[in-house]
Amino acid sequence: MQTERQVQIIEESIELIANKGIQGFTIKNLSKVIGFSEPAIYRHFNSKTEILLTILENFKEMGEMMTVLVVNNNDTTIKKIEFMFSKMLEVFTEQPAYISVIFSEEIFKNEEILKNKIVEILNIHQENIEKIVEIGQSNNEVRTDIDKSSLALIFMGALRLLVKRWELNNQNFNLKKEGGKLINSFSLMI
Amino acid sequence: MQTERQVQIIEESIELIANKGIQGFTIKNLSKVIGFSEPAIYRHFNSKTEILLTILENFKEMGEMMTVLVVNNNDTTIKKIEFMFSKMLEVFTEQPAYISVIFSEEIFKNEEILKNKIVEILNIHQENIEKIVEIGQSNNEVRTDIDKSSLALIFMGALRLLVKRWELNNQNFNLKKEGGKLINSFSLMI
DNA sequence: TGTGGGTTAGTGAGTATTAACTATCTTTGC
DNA sequence: GCAAAGATAGTTAATACTCACTAACCCACA
Numbered sequence: 001m002q003t004e005r006q007v008q009i010i011e012e013s014i015e016l017i018a019n020k021g022i023q024g025f026t027i028k029n030l031s032k033v034i035g036f037s038e039p040a041i042y043r044h045f046n047s048k049t050e051i052l053l054t055i056l057e058n059f060k061e062m063g064e065m066m067t068v069l070v071v072n073n074n075d076t077t078i079k080k081i082e083f084m085f086s087k088m089l090e091v092f093t094e095q096p097a098y099i100s101v102i103f104s105e106e107i108f109k110n111e112e113i114l115k116n117k118i119v120e121i122l123n124i125h126q127e128n129i130e131k132i133v134e135i136g137q138s139n140n141e142v143r144t145d146i147d148k149s150s151l152a153l154i155f156m157g158a159l160r161l162l163v164k165r166w167e168l169n170n171q172n173f174n175l176k177k178e179g180g181k182l183i184n185s186f187s188l189m190i
Numbered sequence: 191m192q193t194e195r196q197v198q199i200i201e202e203s204i205e206l207i208a209n210k211g212i213q214g215f216t217i218k219n220l221s222k223v224i225g226f227s228e229p230a231i232y233r234h235f236n237s238k239t240e241i242l243l244t245i246l247e248n249f250k251e252m253g254e255m256m257t258v259l260v261v262n263n264n265d266t267t268i269k270k271i272e273f274m275f276s277k278m279l280e281v282f283t284e285q286p287a288y289i290s291v292i293f294s295e296e297i298f299k300n301e302e303i304l305k306n307k308i309v310e311i312l313n314i315h316q317e318n319i320e321k322i323v324e325i326g327q328s329n330n331e332v333r334t335d336i337d338k339s340s341l342a343l344i345f346m347g348a349l350r351l352l353v354k355r356w357e358l359n360n361q362n363f364n365l366k367k368e369g370g371k372l373i374n375s376f377s378l379m380i
Numbered sequence: 381t382g383t384g385g386g387t388t389a390g391t392g393a394g395t396a397t398t399a400a401c402t403a404t405c406t407t408t409g410c
Numbered sequence: 411g412c413a414a415a416g417a418t419a420g421t422t423a424a425t426a427c428t429c430a431c432t433a434a435c436c437c438a439c440a
Protein backbone atom coordinates (compact mmCIF):
# COMPACT_ATOMS: atom_id res chain seq x y z
CA MET A 1 0.00 0.00 0.00
CA GLN A 2 1.29 3.41 -0.91
CA THR A 3 0.85 6.53 1.19
CA GLU A 4 -0.46 9.75 -0.28
CA ARG A 5 3.02 11.23 -0.29
CA GLN A 6 4.49 8.21 -1.99
CA VAL A 7 1.89 8.43 -4.72
CA GLN A 8 2.68 12.10 -5.11
CA ILE A 9 6.41 11.40 -5.38
CA ILE A 10 5.79 8.72 -8.00
CA GLU A 11 3.58 11.03 -10.03
CA GLU A 12 6.06 13.88 -9.88
CA SER A 13 8.84 11.49 -10.82
CA ILE A 14 6.95 10.35 -13.90
CA GLU A 15 6.30 13.94 -14.84
CA LEU A 16 9.97 14.79 -14.36
CA ILE A 17 11.14 11.84 -16.44
CA ALA A 18 8.68 12.81 -19.16
CA ASN A 19 10.17 16.29 -19.30
CA LYS A 20 13.86 15.63 -18.77
CA GLY A 21 14.34 11.95 -19.45
CA ILE A 22 15.93 9.40 -17.19
CA GLN A 23 19.11 11.47 -17.20
CA GLY A 24 17.29 14.43 -15.76
CA PHE A 25 15.64 12.36 -13.08
CA THR A 26 17.79 13.25 -10.09
CA ILE A 27 16.74 13.57 -6.47
CA LYS A 28 17.71 17.22 -6.60
CA ASN A 29 15.50 17.91 -9.59
CA LEU A 30 12.73 15.89 -8.04
CA SER A 31 12.91 17.88 -4.82
CA LYS A 32 12.77 21.08 -6.86
CA VAL A 33 9.60 20.17 -8.74
CA ILE A 34 7.97 18.55 -5.73
CA GLY A 35 8.61 21.55 -3.52
CA PHE A 36 10.40 20.04 -0.59
CA SER A 37 13.94 19.08 0.25
CA GLU A 38 15.97 16.10 -0.88
CA PRO A 39 16.13 14.41 2.52
CA ALA A 40 12.36 14.67 2.83
CA ILE A 41 12.09 12.40 -0.20
CA TYR A 42 14.16 9.84 1.63
CA ARG A 43 11.55 9.80 4.38
CA HIS A 44 9.23 8.11 1.89
CA PHE A 45 11.55 6.02 -0.25
CA ASN A 46 14.78 4.38 0.78
CA SER A 47 16.53 5.07 -2.48
CA LYS A 48 16.17 6.37 -5.97
CA THR A 49 16.16 2.78 -7.20
CA GLU A 50 13.10 2.11 -5.09
CA ILE A 51 11.27 4.94 -6.80
CA LEU A 52 12.14 3.60 -10.24
CA LEU A 53 11.19 0.11 -9.20
CA THR A 54 7.79 1.36 -8.09
CA ILE A 55 7.27 3.04 -11.45
CA LEU A 56 8.17 -0.18 -13.25
CA GLU A 57 5.89 -2.14 -10.97
CA ASN A 58 3.03 0.22 -11.77
CA PHE A 59 3.61 -0.31 -15.47
CA LYS A 60 3.72 -4.03 -15.00
CA GLU A 61 0.42 -4.02 -13.14
CA MET A 62 -1.15 -1.90 -15.83
CA GLY A 63 -0.08 -4.46 -18.39
CA GLU A 64 -1.44 -7.30 -16.32
CA MET A 65 -4.82 -5.66 -15.92
CA MET A 66 -4.96 -5.06 -19.63
CA THR A 67 -4.03 -8.64 -20.41
CA VAL A 68 -6.79 -10.03 -18.27
CA LEU A 69 -9.25 -8.06 -20.35
CA VAL A 70 -7.87 -9.49 -23.56
CA VAL A 71 -6.41 -12.96 -23.53
CA ASN A 72 -9.49 -14.92 -22.62
CA ASN A 73 -12.25 -13.04 -24.40
CA ASN A 74 -13.84 -14.10 -27.67
CA ASP A 75 -12.51 -11.49 -30.05
CA THR A 76 -10.49 -12.41 -33.09
CA THR A 77 -6.73 -12.57 -32.69
CA ILE A 78 -6.13 -9.39 -34.58
CA LYS A 79 -8.73 -7.56 -32.49
CA LYS A 80 -6.98 -8.71 -29.35
CA ILE A 81 -3.60 -7.57 -30.54
CA GLU A 82 -5.09 -4.34 -31.75
CA PHE A 83 -6.60 -3.75 -28.33
CA MET A 84 -3.34 -4.47 -26.53
CA PHE A 85 -1.30 -2.30 -28.84
CA SER A 86 -3.67 0.61 -28.85
CA LYS A 87 -3.78 0.53 -25.06
CA MET A 88 -0.01 0.55 -24.87
CA LEU A 89 0.28 3.33 -27.41
CA GLU A 90 -2.23 5.26 -25.37
CA VAL A 91 -0.11 4.90 -22.26
CA PHE A 92 3.01 5.98 -24.14
CA THR A 93 1.21 8.92 -25.70
CA GLU A 94 -0.24 10.13 -22.44
CA GLN A 95 2.73 9.33 -20.23
CA PRO A 96 5.85 9.33 -22.39
CA ALA A 97 7.88 8.91 -19.24
CA TYR A 98 7.20 5.22 -19.48
CA ILE A 99 9.09 5.13 -22.76
CA SER A 100 12.17 6.47 -21.04
CA VAL A 101 11.86 3.97 -18.23
CA ILE A 102 10.87 0.86 -20.16
CA PHE A 103 13.37 1.42 -22.95
CA SER A 104 16.28 2.30 -20.68
CA GLU A 105 17.68 -1.16 -20.47
CA GLU A 106 21.17 0.09 -21.09
CA ILE A 107 21.05 2.62 -18.27
CA PHE A 108 19.89 0.01 -15.79
CA LYS A 109 22.45 -2.54 -16.86
CA ASN A 110 24.58 -1.97 -13.78
CA GLU A 111 21.64 -2.01 -11.46
CA GLU A 112 20.73 -5.67 -11.40
CA ILE A 113 17.39 -5.20 -9.67
CA LEU A 114 16.12 -2.69 -12.22
CA LYS A 115 17.45 -4.66 -15.15
CA ASN A 116 15.65 -7.75 -13.89
CA LYS A 117 12.38 -5.90 -13.58
CA ILE A 118 12.72 -4.67 -17.16
CA VAL A 119 13.46 -8.17 -18.40
CA GLU A 120 10.48 -9.44 -16.45
CA ILE A 121 8.15 -6.93 -18.09
CA LEU A 122 9.58 -7.72 -21.52
CA ASN A 123 9.01 -11.43 -20.97
CA ILE A 124 5.47 -10.97 -19.72
CA HIS A 125 4.56 -9.04 -22.83
CA GLN A 126 6.16 -11.64 -25.05
CA GLU A 127 4.30 -14.44 -23.30
CA ASN A 128 0.99 -12.65 -23.48
CA ILE A 129 1.26 -12.10 -27.19
CA GLU A 130 2.37 -15.68 -27.67
CA LYS A 131 -0.73 -16.85 -25.82
CA ILE A 132 -2.97 -14.77 -28.05
CA VAL A 133 -1.23 -16.06 -31.17
CA GLU A 134 -1.45 -19.63 -29.94
CA ILE A 135 -5.19 -19.45 -29.49
CA GLY A 136 -5.48 -17.91 -32.94
CA GLN A 137 -3.40 -20.68 -34.45
CA SER A 138 -5.49 -23.40 -32.83
CA ASN A 139 -8.59 -21.70 -34.27
CA ASN A 140 -7.03 -21.61 -37.74
CA GLU A 141 -7.34 -17.90 -37.53
CA VAL A 142 -3.61 -17.35 -37.65
CA ARG A 143 -1.12 -18.97 -40.01
CA THR A 144 0.78 -21.85 -38.48
CA ASP A 145 3.78 -21.88 -40.77
CA ILE A 146 5.41 -19.21 -38.58
CA ASP A 147 5.68 -20.13 -34.94
CA LYS A 148 4.14 -18.07 -32.20
CA SER A 149 7.41 -16.86 -30.73
CA SER A 150 8.58 -15.43 -34.05
CA LEU A 151 5.26 -13.71 -34.58
CA ALA A 152 5.33 -12.28 -31.07
CA LEU A 153 8.90 -11.08 -31.61
CA ILE A 154 7.87 -9.42 -34.86
CA PHE A 155 4.84 -7.69 -33.32
CA MET A 156 6.69 -6.50 -30.23
CA GLY A 157 9.76 -5.44 -32.14
CA ALA A 158 7.83 -3.37 -34.63
CA LEU A 159 5.82 -1.70 -31.88
CA ARG A 160 8.93 -0.88 -29.89
CA LEU A 161 10.76 0.56 -32.86
CA LEU A 162 7.75 2.64 -33.81
CA VAL A 163 7.57 4.09 -30.30
CA LYS A 164 11.31 4.66 -30.20
CA ARG A 165 11.20 6.47 -33.52
CA TRP A 166 8.33 8.62 -32.33
CA GLU A 167 10.33 9.60 -29.30
CA LEU A 168 13.53 10.29 -31.23
CA ASN A 169 11.58 12.45 -33.65
CA ASN A 170 10.31 14.56 -30.77
CA GLN A 171 6.85 13.04 -31.01
CA ASN A 172 6.22 14.84 -34.25
CA PHE A 173 3.85 12.30 -35.77
CA ASN A 174 0.63 10.72 -34.60
CA LEU A 175 1.70 7.60 -32.76
CA LYS A 176 -1.75 6.06 -32.52
CA LYS A 177 -2.41 6.58 -36.21
CA GLU A 178 0.89 5.02 -37.25
CA GLY A 179 0.22 2.22 -34.80
CA GLY A 180 -3.08 1.65 -36.56
CA LYS A 181 -1.29 1.28 -39.88
CA LEU A 182 1.04 -1.24 -38.35
CA ILE A 183 -1.85 -3.28 -36.96
CA ASN A 184 -3.35 -3.23 -40.42
CA SER A 185 -0.15 -4.69 -41.84
CA PHE A 186 -0.22 -7.35 -39.16
CA SER A 187 -3.76 -8.34 -40.04
CA LEU A 188 -2.67 -8.91 -43.65
CA MET A 189 0.38 -10.80 -42.50
CA ILE A 190 -1.11 -13.36 -40.17
CA MET B 191 42.33 10.15 -41.39
CA GLN B 192 43.00 8.63 -38.03
CA THR B 193 46.41 8.34 -36.39
CA GLU B 194 47.62 5.06 -34.98
CA ARG B 195 46.95 6.27 -31.45
CA GLN B 196 43.44 7.37 -32.32
CA VAL B 197 42.72 3.96 -33.79
CA GLN B 198 44.07 2.38 -30.63
CA ILE B 199 41.91 4.58 -28.42
CA ILE B 200 38.82 3.72 -30.47
CA GLU B 201 39.57 0.03 -30.27
CA GLU B 202 40.15 0.11 -26.53
CA SER B 203 36.99 2.16 -26.09
CA ILE B 204 34.94 -0.43 -27.95
CA GLU B 205 36.49 -3.15 -25.85
CA LEU B 206 35.74 -1.22 -22.67
CA ILE B 207 32.13 -0.59 -23.66
CA ALA B 208 31.73 -4.26 -24.51
CA ASN B 209 32.88 -5.19 -21.01
CA LYS B 210 31.36 -2.49 -18.86
CA GLY B 211 28.64 -0.93 -20.99
CA ILE B 212 28.25 2.71 -21.84
CA GLN B 213 28.00 3.50 -18.13
CA GLY B 214 31.43 2.07 -17.51
CA PHE B 215 32.93 4.00 -20.38
CA THR B 216 34.65 6.79 -18.48
CA ILE B 217 37.87 8.51 -19.35
CA LYS B 218 39.38 7.22 -16.13
CA ASN B 219 38.51 3.60 -16.97
CA LEU B 220 39.70 4.13 -20.51
CA SER B 221 43.04 5.48 -19.32
CA LYS B 222 43.37 2.47 -17.04
CA VAL B 223 42.87 -0.13 -19.75
CA ILE B 224 44.84 1.80 -22.33
CA GLY B 225 47.80 2.20 -20.02
CA PHE B 226 48.39 5.90 -20.11
CA SER B 227 46.99 8.90 -18.32
CA GLU B 228 43.69 10.68 -18.80
CA PRO B 229 45.19 13.89 -20.14
CA ALA B 230 47.06 11.89 -22.73
CA ILE B 231 43.74 10.79 -24.18
CA TYR B 232 42.83 14.42 -24.62
CA ARG B 233 45.89 14.86 -26.80
CA HIS B 234 44.16 12.68 -29.37
CA PHE B 235 40.48 13.51 -28.95
CA ASN B 236 38.96 16.78 -27.87
CA SER B 237 36.25 15.16 -25.81
CA LYS B 238 34.59 11.96 -24.82
CA THR B 239 31.77 12.83 -27.17
CA GLU B 240 34.23 12.94 -30.04
CA ILE B 241 35.33 9.39 -29.24
CA LEU B 242 31.74 8.15 -29.22
CA LEU B 243 31.01 10.04 -32.40
CA THR B 244 33.94 8.34 -34.10
CA ILE B 245 32.65 4.93 -33.01
CA LEU B 246 29.21 5.74 -34.40
CA GLU B 247 30.78 7.01 -37.61
CA ASN B 248 32.69 3.75 -37.98
CA PHE B 249 29.49 1.79 -37.60
CA LYS B 250 27.76 3.98 -40.12
CA GLU B 251 30.54 3.44 -42.65
CA MET B 252 30.41 -0.29 -42.07
CA GLY B 253 26.71 -0.20 -42.85
CA GLU B 254 27.25 1.83 -45.96
CA MET B 255 29.87 -0.53 -47.30
CA MET B 256 27.57 -3.44 -46.65
CA THR B 257 24.69 -1.75 -48.38
CA VAL B 258 26.65 -1.11 -51.53
CA LEU B 259 27.26 -4.84 -51.77
CA VAL B 260 23.59 -5.59 -51.47
CA VAL B 261 21.11 -3.10 -52.79
CA ASN B 262 22.00 -3.23 -56.43
CA ASN B 263 22.94 -6.83 -56.97
CA ASN B 264 20.70 -9.43 -58.56
CA ASP B 265 19.83 -11.62 -55.60
CA THR B 266 16.26 -12.14 -54.48
CA THR B 267 14.86 -9.75 -51.92
CA ILE B 268 14.98 -12.26 -49.14
CA LYS B 269 18.59 -13.10 -49.96
CA LYS B 270 19.48 -9.44 -49.79
CA ILE B 271 17.80 -8.97 -46.45
CA GLU B 272 19.33 -12.15 -45.19
CA PHE B 273 22.75 -10.92 -46.18
CA MET B 274 22.27 -7.55 -44.49
CA PHE B 275 20.90 -9.06 -41.31
CA SER B 276 23.48 -11.77 -41.01
CA LYS B 277 26.22 -9.21 -41.49
CA MET B 278 24.76 -7.03 -38.77
CA LEU B 279 24.33 -9.96 -36.41
CA GLU B 280 27.93 -10.86 -37.09
CA VAL B 281 29.05 -7.39 -36.08
CA PHE B 282 26.94 -7.50 -32.93
CA THR B 283 28.21 -10.96 -32.06
CA GLU B 284 31.83 -10.09 -32.57
CA GLN B 285 31.71 -6.58 -31.17
CA PRO B 286 28.81 -6.38 -28.72
CA ALA B 287 29.96 -2.89 -27.81
CA TYR B 288 28.09 -1.65 -30.84
CA ILE B 289 24.85 -2.83 -29.25
CA SER B 290 25.49 -0.61 -26.27
CA VAL B 291 26.30 2.33 -28.47
CA ILE B 292 23.66 1.97 -31.17
CA PHE B 293 20.86 1.15 -28.76
CA SER B 294 21.71 3.84 -26.22
CA GLU B 295 19.40 6.46 -27.63
CA GLU B 296 18.14 7.31 -24.18
CA ILE B 297 21.59 7.97 -22.79
CA PHE B 298 22.47 10.30 -25.62
CA LYS B 299 19.22 12.20 -25.46
CA ASN B 300 20.85 15.19 -23.78
CA GLU B 301 23.74 15.21 -26.15
CA GLU B 302 22.16 16.52 -29.31
CA ILE B 303 25.10 15.67 -31.55
CA LEU B 304 25.18 12.00 -30.52
CA LYS B 305 21.42 11.67 -30.64
CA ASN B 306 21.43 13.05 -34.17
CA LYS B 307 24.05 10.59 -35.29
CA ILE B 308 22.01 7.72 -33.90
CA VAL B 309 18.89 8.96 -35.66
CA GLU B 310 20.90 9.29 -38.85
CA ILE B 311 22.07 5.67 -38.65
CA LEU B 312 18.55 4.49 -37.86
CA ASN B 313 17.17 6.34 -40.87
CA ILE B 314 19.84 5.05 -43.22
CA HIS B 315 19.04 1.48 -42.28
CA GLN B 316 15.33 2.08 -42.71
CA GLU B 317 15.88 3.62 -46.13
CA ASN B 318 18.13 0.82 -47.28
CA ILE B 319 15.64 -1.84 -46.36
CA GLU B 320 12.87 0.16 -47.98
CA LYS B 321 14.90 0.30 -51.18
CA ILE B 322 15.39 -3.44 -51.16
CA VAL B 323 11.69 -4.02 -50.52
CA GLU B 324 10.73 -1.57 -53.25
CA ILE B 325 12.75 -3.41 -55.86
CA GLY B 326 11.23 -6.68 -54.69
CA GLN B 327 7.75 -5.24 -54.98
CA SER B 328 8.32 -3.97 -58.49
CA ASN B 329 9.54 -7.47 -59.44
CA ASN B 330 6.42 -9.04 -57.94
CA GLU B 331 8.74 -10.85 -55.62
CA VAL B 332 7.34 -9.15 -52.53
CA ARG B 333 3.68 -8.64 -51.63
CA THR B 334 2.41 -5.16 -52.39
CA ASP B 335 -0.54 -5.08 -50.02
CA ILE B 336 1.80 -3.98 -47.22
CA ASP B 337 3.78 -0.90 -48.00
CA LYS B 338 7.55 -0.85 -47.95
CA SER B 339 7.87 1.38 -44.89
CA SER B 340 5.75 -0.98 -42.76
CA LEU B 341 7.74 -3.96 -43.94
CA ALA B 342 11.01 -2.20 -43.21
CA LEU B 343 9.75 -1.22 -39.76
CA ILE B 344 8.76 -4.81 -39.07
CA PHE B 345 12.11 -6.21 -40.20
CA MET B 346 14.20 -3.67 -38.32
CA GLY B 347 12.07 -3.81 -35.21
CA ALA B 348 12.23 -7.57 -34.94
CA LEU B 349 15.97 -7.58 -35.49
CA ARG B 350 16.53 -4.92 -32.86
CA LEU B 351 14.39 -6.66 -30.29
CA LEU B 352 16.13 -9.95 -30.94
CA VAL B 353 19.52 -8.34 -30.39
CA LYS B 354 18.31 -6.49 -27.31
CA ARG B 355 16.93 -9.69 -25.84
CA TRP B 356 20.20 -11.48 -26.54
CA GLU B 357 22.05 -8.76 -24.69
CA LEU B 358 19.66 -8.68 -21.74
CA ASN B 359 19.94 -12.45 -21.43
CA ASN B 360 23.70 -12.16 -21.15
CA GLN B 361 24.19 -13.48 -24.67
CA ASN B 362 23.10 -16.93 -23.59
CA PHE B 363 21.64 -18.04 -26.91
CA ASN B 364 23.00 -18.25 -30.42
CA LEU B 365 22.19 -14.91 -31.97
CA LYS B 366 23.00 -15.88 -35.54
CA LYS B 367 20.91 -19.01 -35.32
CA GLU B 368 17.88 -17.18 -33.93
CA GLY B 369 18.42 -14.51 -36.55
CA GLY B 370 18.25 -17.27 -39.16
CA LYS B 371 14.89 -18.38 -37.86
CA LEU B 372 13.63 -14.83 -38.03
CA ILE B 373 14.75 -14.49 -41.65
CA ASN B 374 12.92 -17.70 -42.38
CA SER B 375 9.73 -16.22 -40.96
CA PHE B 376 10.26 -13.14 -43.08
CA SER B 377 10.61 -15.22 -46.22
CA LEU B 378 7.22 -16.81 -45.50
CA MET B 379 5.71 -13.45 -44.71
CA ILE B 380 6.63 -11.45 -47.77
C1' DT C 381 78.39 17.54 -37.15
C1' DG C 382 76.35 19.24 -33.27
C1' DT C 383 73.24 22.23 -31.10
C1' DG C 384 69.11 25.05 -30.27
C1' DG C 385 64.26 25.68 -31.20
C1' DG C 386 60.12 23.50 -31.95
C1' DT C 387 56.83 19.72 -31.71
C1' DT C 388 54.61 15.54 -29.96
C1' DA C 389 52.92 12.86 -26.47
C1' DG C 390 53.20 11.97 -22.13
C1' DT C 391 52.68 12.92 -16.50
C1' DG C 392 50.77 14.07 -11.60
C1' DA C 393 47.99 17.01 -9.37
C1' DG C 394 44.52 19.42 -9.59
C1' DT C 395 39.67 21.89 -10.98
C1' DA C 396 34.49 22.58 -10.80
C1' DT C 397 30.45 20.18 -10.83
C1' DT C 398 27.21 16.83 -9.80
C1' DA C 399 25.52 12.60 -7.92
C1' DA C 400 23.16 9.92 -4.10
C1' DC C 401 22.71 9.98 0.35
C1' DT C 402 22.90 11.32 5.70
C1' DA C 403 23.56 13.34 10.59
C1' DT C 404 21.24 16.47 13.01
C1' DC C 405 18.18 19.85 14.14
C1' DT C 406 13.22 21.99 13.83
C1' DT C 407 8.45 22.23 13.09
C1' DT C 408 3.74 20.65 13.20
C1' DG C 409 -0.49 18.14 14.05
C1' DC C 410 -2.81 15.21 17.03
C1' DG D 411 4.50 16.15 24.51
C1' DC D 412 5.85 13.25 21.02
C1' DA D 413 6.31 11.21 16.59
C1' DA D 414 6.14 12.00 11.81
C1' DA D 415 7.77 14.91 8.31
C1' DG D 416 10.09 18.51 7.24
C1' DA D 417 14.78 21.68 6.61
C1' DT D 418 19.91 22.83 6.86
C1' DA D 419 24.12 21.70 5.87
C1' DG D 420 26.82 18.70 5.11
C1' DT D 421 29.62 13.95 3.24
C1' DT D 422 31.78 10.93 -0.11
C1' DA D 423 32.54 9.54 -4.54
C1' DA D 424 32.48 10.16 -9.23
C1' DT D 425 32.66 12.80 -13.45
C1' DA D 426 34.86 15.30 -17.61
C1' DC D 427 38.31 18.09 -18.23
C1' DT D 428 42.66 21.41 -17.41
C1' DC D 429 47.09 23.01 -15.70
C1' DA D 430 52.00 23.33 -15.53
C1' DC D 431 55.50 20.75 -16.64
C1' DT D 432 58.84 17.35 -19.20
C1' DA D 433 61.23 13.46 -21.83
C1' DA D 434 62.20 12.42 -26.34
C1' DC D 435 62.43 13.17 -30.81
C1' DC D 436 63.03 16.04 -35.38
C1' DC D 437 65.48 19.05 -38.17
C1' DA D 438 67.40 23.54 -40.06
C1' DC D 439 71.58 25.75 -40.02
C1' DA D 440 76.32 27.64 -38.10
